[in-house]
Every structure is written in C-alpha cells, then in structure tokens.
Amino acid sequence: MSDNSLSRLLRLLSMDTRILAGSGGFIAYMLFVLLPSVIALYVAGLFWMPQSRQAVLALEFAEPGIDVYKALYSEYIGTVKSLSGMVTGFWAGFPMLVMASLVASSFISGERGNGTFDLLATKPVRRFELVLSKVLGFMLLSLITLLVVHTTNILIVAASFYNGLGAGAVLHALADALKYVGYYTTVSWLYVLAVTGLTLLLSTQTKKIYIVVLGVVGYYIGLAITGQVVSGLVGGAVAQEINTILLNADFSYHANIILSKWVFGTLSNIPYQGIKPSYHGSLAALTIVPVLLLSAALIVIERRDLD
C-alpha cells in the first residue's frame, strides 16, 4: 500500500470518523444540535399548524379571488425565516460554543491528557495528520447533522401548511424555500469550524480540556466586553462606531449574524454602512478566519515538543 501523506490522512479519516460517530461526546453534541429541531416541531405542532389553517380560511373568506399561492408563499417564507433564524440564533449562541469546543478539545488536549496522542505521534504518521483527520471527520459529521436540522425545520413548516392547502402550493413554496437550507447550513457549519480552529490552537498549549473551553468562551465574551468598555470610556458617536467595528471585527462570530441579516434582507439596517461587508465578503471572512486558526494549530502541534 502506498504511504504518502494523503493516503495516511484518508486512512485516518475513515477510522477516526467511525470512532467519533460512536463516541459519547459526539452523540451528546449531535443531540444538542438536533434539539432546536425538536423544539421547532413542538412549536409548529402547537402554534403554526392551527394558525396557518386559520390563515387560509381567513384569506378565502375575506378576499375571494385573491392569489392564494402568492399570499401563502409570502406567509410561508416569513415563517421559514423566523424558525430558521431562531434555530441559527440558538445554534450560534453560547451553549453551542461550549459543546463544539468540548468535542474539538478532545482531539489534542484530551488525547494528550490520556496519553493516546503522544503514543500515536511515535508511529509513522505526521502529528498534523492525526489532528486533521479528526477535524475533517468532525466537520463532515457536523455538516450532515446541520443539513438534517435545517431541512427538518423547513419540512416542519411545510407540514403545517399542508393541512391547510393542497400539495401543489406547498411544493411550490417549498422548492423556493429550500435554498435557505444552504444558507443556514453554511453559516452554522463555518461557525463550528471557527470554534474548532480556536479550540485546537488553545489545545496545543495545555492538556486540560476545561482550560481550553474556558479560553474559547473567554475569547468571545472578552470581545464583546472590550467593545462595551471602549464605548463607555470614549462615549459619543465615535465610541459607538468603535464598538460596532470591534464587534464586527471578529467575523468568525459575527459574520453569521451579518449573513442572517443578508438573508432576511435587513442588512441595510446595520448602522455605519462603511464597515458593512457584502454577503460574499462575510462568507470569505467566515472561511478564512477558521482556516487560519486551524493552520496555526496544526503547525504548532507539528513543531512543538511533546513533553
């Protein structure tokens, strides 16, 4: 069997992904990711389904001859946006930050702490291959999980309309709305990648998982606090601008919000148009930041002494 870096990486990826998928840590993480969908299903069942039925009845009764498809599509898209926005907002929040960081910190700090990493590092593989295979496996499993989450949300909303209207109207609206699966999955996935990159960089410096997770959480909290402190100290419009710039400076965290606003069409509401990034600019930043963090982590772990 050929033994170059790529073949070793693929071999490791296949083994590590299977191990990760069956590990308790990842199963807990996956359930946590899927939780918003369960909540969405519950909310849709209790609230949106009867509401949408009433909306259809009200429309037909109030305005005979109205373009029902168009009206319902408008309401449907609004509901999709609300629900997906809720899920993405929840997902990108503090709890998910901790969960993703916990899983990713096991790749270096956890494995160094229990001795596995140092032992594997003496085998004929490069250290970065040992880490990268786990990251790729984690991101692959995360992508699948996120696709399920966001598709489920949209299907749940579609189901709520199905009871009130024919399948044709639902499919018509559904086809257009499915593009939101792509938007939200991309944003959430890149967010996980950013958290993973930062986690791994901190993991190269300590074997203690709790220090790594605290470091990641502290980084994001610190960023927000810095903005507020500067704002308070300086005051006035300049301070507001500095605060906004600082909050937007970390694209790895805030670009997802900007992207959400772009999807919702409310980007123009952001103050200080001068720093408003485009959708593709945000996407690029959201990709570059985690890739840089990840690369730095891989270089450090490859070069540092394991003692």
Next chain:
Amino acid sequence: MPYDIVVEGLHKQYGRLHALKGVSFKVPRGSVYGLLGPNGAGKTTTIRILVGLIKPSGGKALIRGYRAGSILAKRYVGYAPERFSIAGSWRLLDFLVYIGRLYGMPRREAVEKALGLLDWVGLGSFEDERFAGLSAGMKRRLGLAQALMGDPSILVLDEPTEHLDALGRVELLGKIRSLAGEGRTVLFSTHVLAEAEQVVDRYAIIHRGRIVYEGSRGGSRSNRLARIEVDRPDALALALDAAGFNYSIQGNQFLVDTRGEEERVLRLILETGVRLLKYEAGLGITETFLRVVEGGVE
C-alpha cells in the same frame, strides 16, 4: 558492524535546565542495549528524542541513518513508554488494529497480528476488555504488544519492567532476549541494574545528562572499568591525564575507564614508575554503576 541507532553529541535544554550535555552512543544491530542511570539522569529525554516526541537542541540522533522522528525513522521503531496510557474507552483489539492500520496494514491482517500479539503478551482472553479495566501490569503488557504491531526492527522500551510483579519481570526479560534472538535491536532504559545484568549485550551509564561509561556485560575481558591502587597517585594522575583516560580518585585509589585498553593503562603505570598496590578489572554492571555514579568518573 552496522549500527541501528547512532547518537552523537546530543544536547537538550529546557530554559536554564541542561537535560542532555552531549550524549553519544551507538547501538549495534541485533543487540540488546541498556541505557542505565539514576532517576533524572536523562534516559527518558534521550529516548523521547529517539522516538520523535521531542527535538534535540543540538547534536544528532539517527535511526538506520534517518533523522529520529522522521516518518522513515519511525517505520523502524516500536516504542513502549514508561507510563503507557491511552483513552480508557479503547477495547484492546480495536486499539491494536488501529495501530496496525497506521502502518498501512489491511484490516484483516491487523486483526490477525493483534490477536497473535495479545496472546504472546499474555492478554489472549482480554481482546474485548477496555483499557480502563486493566491492571498496571496488564497495561505494561499491552504497551509491549502495541510496540510490536508494526513488526519493527528496533524496539525502544522505557523502563519496561516498571509495575510488573517478579514473575512478570522474568517473563518480560525473557521476551526481550527472544526478540533480540529474532534479529531485532532492543534499546531499553532501566534503573534496576539486576535486570540489565541479565539481558544486555552492551550498556551505557548516563548521569546528569552525560554518558559517563559505556561497556559490555560480562567478565574482566570485556569490562572496561578498573580499580587501581598505587603509592604515588599524583604521578599516575598526570600520566592518565596526558593519555586522555577518564578516572576518579579517592586517596590513592583510582577508578579508571580503560576504554578496553588495559594493556596501555598497565604500561602507563610501569612507565610512570609508581608502585602498583592493587589492580582489579572487570567489575560487574551493578558495581560499575555504583562506582561511576557515586564515585563520579566523568
């Protein structure tokens, strides 16, 4: 004579701490080589450089001519660390198969190899056990099994008998000899000198980051350390210095590293004209160790 491991002028510094100060030794192919020394002497640091866990601050360490720590060098080496530990959730068979796959083995071959090795180290009926459930001695056995998964030509064992009971130690030392009998080179570190006496072909004593003595196991012919007593120690000291021999001195007693040149040392004594009161050569490993480490031949 081909050498599997060549270490030359190896230095390792951690800030102000100089852990290795120019360590040099060579391990002949197919031999059992002991790296002996008290705790904190630099044994583990040397071994961790050889297996690629840490990088030297200076000097070189080569495995079959390849830089220690490179992929090519690591292909030749199987390593069992002093404190062998992995995640407690690993099942023994799964873990060994994982290691085998790192060496590029097909899964089926890795399973066969793993089962054979578990049997060989006395863990034959524990393939489905998890690592967390093993005793300290069983963990050491697994440590040896994983070191052999890649069928390495060179085995590097750091304090291999630690945590083993008396029977386990005897078994393991027997296994080390049988591995050497198969043509493998074994480098192992220990501070238990009686073990070294039993299995090594050659050994080096490392103390305070330096190799202070290198010799062969066996009697007076192969051992290099000699105890010499003369009437005029100052004169002999001058002669030994001039000839470049390492020695320690207490009163009129010398402990000299003869480097295998006993005849030359004796000739020096004669030429110097001092009166030889006592000459004792061929000290055993334990006595050599104690004299070197406590007497300070450097």
